[in-house]
Amino acid sequence: MINGNKYALRLGTRGSRLAMAQSNWVKERIEAKGLKVEIVPIKTLGDKILDVPLSRVGGKGLFVKEIEEALLRGDIDLAVHSMKDVPAELPEGLGLVVFPKREDPRDALISRGDLNIGDLPKGARVGTSSLRRSAQLLNLRNDLSIVSLRGNVDTRLRRLRDGGLDAIVLACAGLRRLGYADIISYGLEWEYFLPAAGQGALGLEAREDDGPTIEAIAFLNDSTTELVVRAERAFLKELEGGCQVPIACHAELDGDLIRIAGMVSELDGSRVVRDQIKAGKSSPEAGGVELAERLKAMGALEILRRIYALDQTRP
Numbered sequence: 248m249i250n251g252n253k254y255a256l257r258l259g260t261r262g263s264r265l266a267m268a269q270s271n272w273v274k275e276r277i278e279a280k281g282l283k284v285e286i287v288p289i290k291t292l293g294d295k296i297l298d299v300p301l302s303r304v305g306g307k308g309l310f311v312k313e314i315e316e317a318l319l320r321g322d323i324d325l326a327v328h329s330m331k332d333v334p335a336e337l338p339e340g341l342g343l344v345v346f347p348k349r350e351d352p353r354d355a356l357i358s359r360g361d362l363n364i365g366d367l368p369k370g371a372r373v374g375t376s377s378l379r380r381s382a383q384l385l386n387l388r389n390d391l392s393i394v395s396l397r398g399n400v401d402t403r404l405r406r407l408r409d410g411g412l413d414a415i416v417l418a419c420a421g422l423r424r425l426g427y428a429d430i431i432s433y434g435l436e437w438e439y440f441l442p443a444a445g446q447g448a449l450g451l452e453a454r455e456d457d458g459p460t461i462e463a464i465a466f467l468n469d470s471t472t473e474l475v476v477r478a479e480r481a482f483l484k485e486l487e488g489g490c491q492v493p494i495a496c497h498a499e500l501d502g503d504l505i506r507i508a509g510m511v512s513e514l515d516g517s518r519v520v521r522d523q524i525k526a527g528k529s530s531p532e533a534g535g536v537e538l539a540e541r542l543k544a545m546g547a548l549e550i551l552r553r554i555y556a557l558d559q560t561r562p
Contacts, residue, residue, distance in 0.1 A: 259318060330450045373392070374403065386516035441521075481534070
């Protein structure tokens, strides 16, 4: 029995085309096990405010808070999130209980003429809403002009097609899940362009005391994805990261170890503090914390304090 109904699970999600595609992917796999799933679209604050850069909206959980509130109220039984949107700390009583197999975690450059970053014309206009992406772009090419770009995937692609932009940066995972893999000019390798913590991974969130729901979806968990995402989230939590600061992290299995790479940058990309370590699979969170502490000692703490102080002075 699941919430009194042998066949029904209420799955909460954002209503964007990408979020619905991700949730339908989960729905199909659960229903293949004999359970019925009802998708419940929920509009979040991040979906409502589209004319302001995320870094200026402030707060954490811009794309998950309303969904988590519905989960706590019992209006839904399960939530499907893009892990890069989930804050490092969860509300009491909720847990990320399943991590399906991760999609491509890299960022994608989509450009006119299929040019790579180094081949874009001088002063090229590149669209992104992410401080992490803009900082890394400017670190590679300080002549680029970064243009704030919000909206869903189709809206951003239309901005590129309609002129005014030379390139945009989106997540490979979202493009692939929407069937747009063929428009990716270049996948930006993590060795020089780090993705957001959790990028490309989904997280299924449930109430920690809802044993039947957790048991019903456990088959979807991918142990490798869980390990590396736990390491990345521990890194993010230790640095108190949010969308107001350029922080990036990527982890992957390397034999019996986890290789974790992380970065903290000045807003303008003029200084990037970056390093990587290897940690044991038995303690992925400890590895993420160790890397964060190493970056702090290298100067990341100074950068973070300055950016957070600047953010507090803004209207």
